[in-house]
Amino acid sequence: xxxxxxxxxxxxxxxxxxxxGPIIPVRALPIVAAVIAGLVAAIASNSLWALNFLHVxxxxxxxxxxxxxGFVIGPILARMEVPARVALTRRLMPQMxxxxxxxxxxxxxxxxxxxxxxxxxxLPYPQHWWLVASYIVVGVMxxxxxxxLEPANISVLLELxxxxxxxxxxGRLMRRFxxxxxxxxxxxxxxxxxxxxxTTW
Amino acid sequence: MSRPDPAAPEAEVPGAGEPYLGDTSRSPVVGCxxxxxxxxxxxxxxxxxxxxRPVPLAWSVGFLLASAALLAAxxxxxxxxxxxxxxxxxxxxxxxxxxxxxxxxxxxxxxxxDGTPATTMxxxxxxxxxxxxxxxxxxGFSVARHERV
Numbered sequence: 001x002x003x004x005x006x007x008x009x010x011x012x013x014x015x016x017x018x019x020x021g022p023i024i025p026v027r028a029l030p031i032v033a034a035v036i037a038g039l040v041a042a043i044a045s046n047s048l049w050a051l052n053f054l055h056v057x058x059x060x061x062x063x064x065x066x067x068x069x070g071f072v073i074g075p076i077l078a079r080m081e082v083p084a085r086v087a088l089t090r091r092l093m094p095q096m097x098x099x100x101x102x103x104x105x106x107x108x109x110x111x112x113x114x115x116x117x118x119x120x121x122x123l124p125y126p127q128h129w130w131l132v133a134s135y136i137v138v139g140v141m142x143x144x145x146x147x148x149l150e151p152a153n154i155s156v157l158l159e160l161x162x163x164x165x166x167x168x169x170x171g172r173l174m175r176r177f178x179x180x181x182x183x184x185x186x187x188x189x190x191x192x193x194x195x196x197x198x199t200t201w
Numbered sequence: 202m203s204r205p206d207p208a209a210p211e212a213e214v215p216g217a218g219e220p221y222l223g224d225t226s227r228s229p230v231v232g233c234x235x236x237x238x239x240x241x242x243x244x245x246x247x248x249x250x251x252x253x254r255p256v257p258l259a260w261s262v263g264f265l266l267a268s269a270a271l272l273a274a275x276x277x278x279x280x281x282x283x284x285x286x287x288x289x290x291x292x293x294x295x296x297x298x299x300x301x302x303x304x305x306x307x308x309x310x311x312x313x314x315d316g317t318p319a320t321t322m323x324x325x326x327x328x329x330x331x332x333x334x335x336x337x338x339x340x341g342f343s344v345a346r347h348e349r350v
Contacts, residue, residue: 024296036303036307039307040307040310043310043311043314044314101300101304105303105304105307109307109308109311112249112311113311113315116253116315121252121253122253122254128250131250132246132250135246135249135250136246139239139242139246142238142242143235143238143239143242146238146336146339146340147231147235147238147339147343150297150340151339151340151343151344154293154340154344155343155344155347158289158344169347173347
């Protein structure tokens with residue numbers, strides 16, 4: 001996310017009142033439930049097409065969104081006017097809190113099932129190292145997400161809902177995205193390398 | 202930027218009246234939670250890297266125990282904190298727990314449906330449950346620590 005809304009002057013952002021209600025867009029929860037139901041159905045039926053469709057579509061979205069947010073939207077946001085940055089962040093982040101976990105859940109689960117389906121899990125080493133590498137990549141991304149990205153996301157969203165957000169705190173928290181964008185970008189490129197290698201054996 | 206003693210049970214807000222930049226101390230809670238999550242991932246990773254072949258469980262059990270010990274240590278550090286925004290902590294942790302339980306349930310469903318052996322499955326289920334607790338505590342703490350009470 002680049003250095004989004006870093007260095008925000010305190011006097012610029014001051015919404016008139018505290019925002020109430022849930023952070024995440026509750027109306028989208030049925031869509032998430034439907035996707036998870038589809039995931040369960042795909043695993044239960046062991047349908048190659050369904051598993052492949054879910055893995056490729058959700059995996060592509062996950063990688064593309066991560067790279068797009070980190071290296072395209074992030075730098076653009078950093079150059080925008082401060083009120084515009086805050087307004088976009090306030091609308092974008094709640095959506096991301098629902099979209100990304102859903103994509104990750106579907107991609108990882110169907111990926112494991114596809115590896116089992118095609119017999120990749122029983123491949124001997126050194127080929128098996130490619131699978132182990134994919135586990136390491138997922139682990140690093142999860143630690144970055146849970147340890148840095150999500151706490152900062154939620155803290156910023158909560159701060160933006162206050163009558164007078166602490167913009168210095170927001171700026172400090174948002175600077176973490178510089179670090180996470182780099183690590184996540186490298187991990188996503190590694191994912192592309194690993195997945196394209198595995199599927200061309 | 203001044204950094205209070207990391208071993209202190211409570212992070213002080215330096216310089217009353219200065220702009221508040223959140224809790225900038227190096228918290229042992231975060232350190233223990235991250236280490237616990239890493240150990241849990243290693244435990245699951247070792248199992249996943251071997252399945253469906255027989256899994257050497259010693260390393261997985263070792264990392265599982267280390268993860269549990271680190272979680273316990275983190276909870277002790279957390280409970281020793283004074284002036285902590287517990288309400289915000291539980292509000293955030295509760296919703297993250299829902300998310301992690303969905304992930305855990307799906308993982309257990311997949312491994313059960315794949316016919317994972319009972320002993321391996323039991324260890325994996327415990328590790329996944331540990332992770333399902335680790336992550337909400339970590340995120341809840343990381344958010345609530347910046348709240349001034």
